[in-house]
Amino acid sequence: MKSVEIINIDVSYGAKKILEAISLYADKGEILGIIGPNGSGKTTLLKAMSRIVAPDSGEVRLNDQSLATFNFRELAQQIAVVPQDIAISFDYTVREIVMMGRHPYIGRLSSETARDLEVCDRAMHLTNVAHLADSSVHEISGGERQRVLIARALTQEPKVLLLDEATSNLDISHQIEILNIIRDLTGSVTVISVFHDLNLAACYCDRLIMLKEKKIVAVGEPEDVLTRETLKAVYGIDALVKPHPLTGRPYVLPIYERTAKDRPTERVHVVCGGGMGSDLLYALHKEGFRVSAGVLTVLDTDYATVTALGIPCVAEAPFCAISPDARSELERCIDEAHAVVITAMPIGWGNIENIRILERRRNKPIILLNSKTQSFQDFTGGEAEAIVRGLLDRGAVEAERVDRVLQILRETA
Numbered sequence: 001m002k003s004v005e006i007i008n009i010d011v012s013y014g015a016k017k018i019l020e021a022i023s024l025y026a027d028k029g030e031i032l033g034i035i036g037p038n039g040s041g042k043t044t045l046l047k048a049m050s051r052i053v054a055p056d057s058g059e060v061r062l063n064d065q066s067l068a069t070f071n072f073r074e075l076a077q078q079i080a081v082v083p084q085d086i087a088i089s090f091d092y093t094v095r096e097i098v099m100m101g102r103h104p105y106i107g108r109l110s111s112e113t114a115r116d117l118e119v120c121d122r123a124m125h126l127t128n129v130a131h132l133a134d135s136s137v138h139e140i141s142g143g144e145r146q147r148v149l150i151a152r153a154l155t156q157e158p159k160v161l162l163l164d165e166a167t168s169n170l171d172i173s174h175q176i177e178i179l180n181i182i183r184d185l186t187g188s189v190t191v192i193s194v195f196h197d198l199n200l201a202a203c204y205c206d207r208l209i210m211l212k213e214k215k216i217v218a219v220g221e222p223e224d225v226l227t228r229e230t231l232k233a234v235y236g237i238d239a240l241v242k243p244h245p246l247t248g249r250p251y252v253l254p255i256y257e258r259t260a261k262d263r264p265t266e267r268v269h270v271v272c273g274g275g276m277g278s279d280l281l282y283a284l285h286k287e288g289f290r291v292s293a294g295v296l297t298v299l300d301t302d303y304a305t306v307t308a309l310g311i312p313c314v315a316e317a318p319f320c321a322i323s324p325d326a327r328s329e330l331e332r333c334i335d336e337a338h339a340v341v342i343t344a345m346p347i348g349w350g351n352i353e354n355i356r357i358l359e360r361r362r363n364k365p366i367i368l369l370n371s372k373t374q375s376f377q378d379f380t381g382g383e384a385e386a387i388v389r390g391l392l393d394r395g396a397v398e399a400e401r402v403d404r405v406l407q408i409l410r411e412t413a
């Protein structure tokens, strides 16, 4: 059954339209997350649901009844709001603030009943603020104040709980504790919550609504909404989205790449293998270099990295010699690259063929990246040593660390 339903609303502040043609619903007892970049209208959407702002057009319905038809007291018995933060001007104690949640139930001339006190105490206990009951709200921390506001909302015993980034000030243990309490409420309470932390949203919400520039761009279960494509389109970030190993819910791992404006434009080709190139590939990708890699076999750990990062790679079947097609593809990559980085591993692993091809395309900077466990100086004897010596003689430089590779690439750009 629909607890909250929004039918095609537009919302404006003065002449500025903030939300356009928004329709959504929240089923009774579900947790619905609202996500989206700063300024996309999340708070405004919550305000429309709690009648703090009125839509220009369309309708908000609560339990199949227009929100506009509720009187103040009825509304406060149905909906509780936990705002981002509020300025509390008077010197109230924590208990007084939490008890305010009972106002919709206490008559103007009556005083609190034993049940009101019991509900208030239980909410303070659940949110771990009972020990602060007699403290002034001006003498507690931001995270404690956030828990007090959550306690006040619980004291209201609402049917719908609206949370605006209500756990953003909390440390990780209180975040989990509060979200677990909120999840335990569901069944009887519908929760609609704004989240900036996408992983918390994915973990706790039954469904998500993603906003961008006034509109809903995605809605559905977390795995349908949080995809690499939507994160790129809505937040402009590249991120890996994997199933959480324990919950199976999507887990977002941002790739901290530079924004387009300060990206280098050079292309770098990486010859690697056996996982020895993964941190380099990630660092180059993050810095915004246009990267290519290979030849790698499709079972290689570095191949998994390039696939995850979307780096173009010359691939070959395992245990096969480099095919003519892969060879010409590698030559094209090297020709297009401003510089080539070779990690120490492949030469030792019979990947000499890659380097041989490279030798014929040697008119560009070559960087040999040593690792903690393997250095190019270790290659003694045989063709490997001859190749390393040949590369060094022709001006290849050695680097001990990935950040040194980045520095050399910037210097040679």
Ligand SMILES: Nc1ncnc2c1ncn2[C@@H]1O[C@H](COP(=O)(O)OP(=O)(O)OP(=O)(O)O)[C@@H](O)[C@H]1O
Binding pocket: 013, 016, 018, 036, 037, 038, 039, 040, 041, 042, 043, 044, 045
């Ligand atoms: N009272 C107001 N008067 C005029 N414009 C406002 C008002 N409140 C918010 N806005 C504007 O409305 C837009 C949406 O704001 P809103 O707070 O709903 O976004 P949000 O998605 O919650 O953002 P954030 O993630 O930063 O909290 C913003 O451009 C904001 O500047």
